[in-house]
Amino acid sequence: MEQTHWHLIIVITIALSQNSSNVEGRAHFHKEHKGPSVYALSSQDPVSQSPAYSPVQSDTNEPGNSSSDCIFDVTSFGAIGDGSADDTAAFRAAWKAACDIESGVLLAPSNYIFMITSTIFSGPCKPGLVFQVDGVLMPPNGPDCWPKSDSNREWLVFYRLDQMTFTGTGTIEGNGEQWWELPCKPHRLIHFFMSSDLVVSGLRIQNSPQFHMKFDSCTGVLIEKLFISSPKLSPNTDGIHIEGTKHVGIYNSVIGNGDDCISIGPGCSNVDIDGVTCGPSHGISIGSLGVHNSQACVSNITVRNTMVKDSDNGVRIKTWQGGTGSVSGISFENIEMNNVRNCIIIDQYYCLTKACRNQTSAVYLTDVSYRNIKGTYDVHSPPIHFACSDTVPCTNITMSEVELLPHEGELVDDPFCWNSYGIQETLTIPPIDCLQDGEPDSLAEVSTYGC
Template sequence: MFFVNFLYFGIVNCKIYNVLDFGVEGDGQIDDSKAFIEAWKTMCGDEGDTKTILIPSGHTFLLQPLQFEGPCGSSPVFQMDGDIVAPSEQRLGLDLNQKYHKWIAFSNVNDLTVFGSGSINGFGSSFWEAMDFHNCNNLNISGITSKDSPRNHISINSCNNVVISNIQLFAPEKSPNTDGIDISTSTNVTISKSTIGTGDDCIALNTGSVNINITEIVCGPGHGISIGSLGANGQVAKVENVQVTHCIFNKTSNGARIKTWQGGEGYAKHIYFEHITVIDVINPIIIDQQYIDKRHINFEAEKDSEAVAISDVKFIDFHGTSPNEKFITLNCSKIKPCKNIVVNGIDIFYRVVINVYKRISGNNTNTDGAKALETHADMALRLAKELENTTISDSDKETVRRDLFGSESTQFVVFTEQISAHDFPIGIANLLAFKFF
């Protein structure tokens, strides 16, 4: 918020073009697209100092897919304090079969700032990307919220010098292809202090992503932060100099991931994931040089074909929990194996969850069910005792059993520690704690 307030102080004395002065309704029902375009063209064509197009708070603006084009005569500011909503498919003013829909697109606009306390809501309409920035150098995005984009929330392509901070991106956990931020063919990009929860990658770095710094991101739900996928359809990939630090992955399917298609070419190198927290992440660390997305197969590589080279990758200081015993996956190509991969300082606990159920028939407990339940309790306690190598008293054991029988469904959770990365293969080490939820 400090950045947003500072930014506002810096532009408050600049000329402001309020969209309310261009005939918008701002009721969320009537299409305001033409008024927005008129306001943009007027502001963009005005030369001189920084100019601001203001989307004021307290209003909701219904917009069709729009293209805000540059270059502009000044450094433009898109101050979004109000809310922007998408039309329903029935009211969409485009051919629904048209490919590569972009809802709010900026192209060829240098020195652009997009900030504010407002939100954009795609309502799952048939757009490919909620906000698309193409060839926008020296781009700054801060403070905004994007909800329910049916595809990418923010796409950055062919841009140089980009700063994204303090934003929030949300989509349902099971919504397909709803990446938070997609980067491609762009350099010198910094993404920080943001919260992203989607049905796909929180952040995806595609080919041409160079000098990328990602820090202090809270990701979840979603598929983690991904390099790729790269090399689809024989593509020549180029990704290098990527740093992902001080990020939290909360109940995501992946944490730090690099994924490349067999048959691709090029490279992904100098990639560092450091100081990462994982909370119940299925695949905290994964490299997959033989990635396949069955939803998008239109190229079948030869068995012994090329592969995208992966080298100089570090996974340092990961800590947290995972329900997956084999939570480090290095699926490297035999044709072009991974090189110089460092995994160090891994302190992830493997969590075993045993579900036990109390079978009830009327007011009476089923005898077989009770015996099965008791067996599960004994097994879990024996595991705990063996791993911890300490004595569990009979009274504690009875307390555990009583807690089990006192609930129709409960979970016995055992936390164990991953062996150091230097002690591969992966296995279970010491029991740290066990408790009931």
């Protein structure tokens, strides 16, 4: 088991490349956390570009201009960009051309609205590939317009890629409104699968039918300066979901949606989240984990310098009864809450129906710290809730400088704890007398749940 790092360093190794098209070469990336606070960002201000990559200008692809040799403008491949014509074939052709050369750039220029259908952009490609959206990119408008031959579970899939950047000053519009009321689970908007050394930066991503962005079985991911938005009541519209993915940095982004801002699934480790504004939403969640008696292993997750506002949850860990594995090395630090229900919550009885029964096994939670968590909570629920398994206690919970006051109404001074053990380094507001000191007698037994 890896040890917790209070200042987790995300190191993403990206090949150096340089060409005459004014696309900066991407180099070994070492993220410093000394930039401006995310609180300077707002929905009124465009999210600036990642310093790791400078996009090309949308008007550089002029005929006969040698500087554009590596830039493949989709309009040169027949894309119309009027919001109704099907531009899928042009994007696929531009992708193939950009994929085949080093530091190739697929460019969707500004002042166009491109509509494409469900597409898999697959590799392997030459190093340094860039997918740059400066205009608007969107799927067909709702289920009635969705091609019958296309899967409605995916829209954009990026598969088996290494050293790729997805960036631009434009918008990914999900056209999700007509899908949200359907009983079926509609498609995820953007899905990265089995890829490594990825950079995603600068884009506005909005109104996804389901998850806005998912990373599955990836290694080395830098996500920075995104603006993700969908209505508060849009179902299952997680902002960023990662699963089976390691070495991830999520920085300086604004996310408001109808589900978790960021959700961390099984198989994730070494994840650093810094400078995120979250809400309205369901907060930042680890889980759910252990569904259908599965094993879940999550370790070394840091969330810091973050604001959660107008949300159903703040920072949450949620597991199903009957699972196995462990969650360890979790740090929540320097987090501001503003009108949040369940500001701090561990729920090991997570269930989507009323039919879930208690089981004897559970995902083991240990080494979870909450430091400098301050702000206001919605008094409909206690601000601190530790509901740990009957048979597998939560251990080594640390509380320090936790001060939560009611947003409106009277103080709720009765946090909930069940089978949870830890220490209070400072007095907590409201007091959390239910957290048990030391370690449980059964600690030796729960060690078998580790990953």
